[in-house]
Amino acid sequence: MSDEREILKMELRWATIAGAAVAVIAGVIVLSSFAMAIHPPSHVETIDPATLGQSGEFAEANLGARVNPDGSVTVRMIAAQYAFVPRCIPVPQGRPVTFRITSPDVIHGFIVAGTNANTMVLPGYVSEVRTVFQEAGDRLMPCDEFCGLGHGAMWSLVRVLPQSEWKSDENGRASCEIPH
């Protein structure tokens, strides 16, 4: 009987340790999420996928990076079978960047390699991701949601430019070239 009591005591002790481990992990996530305003992209906004490129926010002339009055940058993109438009996106280092991206055909994936920027792109919805790029350099942005036979060739490039190299035109537009 005393053995059983001993085992019960040990199990309770172990349950406390396991509970404490879960509490530590949950505490770290909650505290850092509040402190750094981290949360999964949860933007919900609908759009007509049939008329995307013709007019409105995602008209061809409006795609790409644009500087906002507050100095942050908004990037508008279309993910379509089998390419992102535009193919190269310049963004400034250390400044808030908002990606707004949508699809006219099927579900695509948006991920900027080496960063936490990652979301799904659904036809009929505008996906929005906010981030700050800490390091300058080129980052690959492949489609990470299988979207058809050309999926493997669907990628774009995010070019993070240091403040000294960042420039935009009089309309706040910025562009870059894809390296050959």
Place this chain on the structure above:
Amino acid sequence: MPIDDRNPSAGDGGDGISQAELERVLRIVPKGAFALAGLAVGALILAWLGVYFFVFLPRGPVG
């Protein structure tokens, strides 16, 4: 499994192990299991914290 205290020869199944020796071993065995489980869980939590602070957070905020 509870040991039958009423029968002192319960642990002696012809293998030369006495009841007292069996009880002594059964008292030690759970300690090793807890030590092993503690090390495994401790390593797991340290690995999680390492990935979170040294990989996830440096990759920049997201929202």
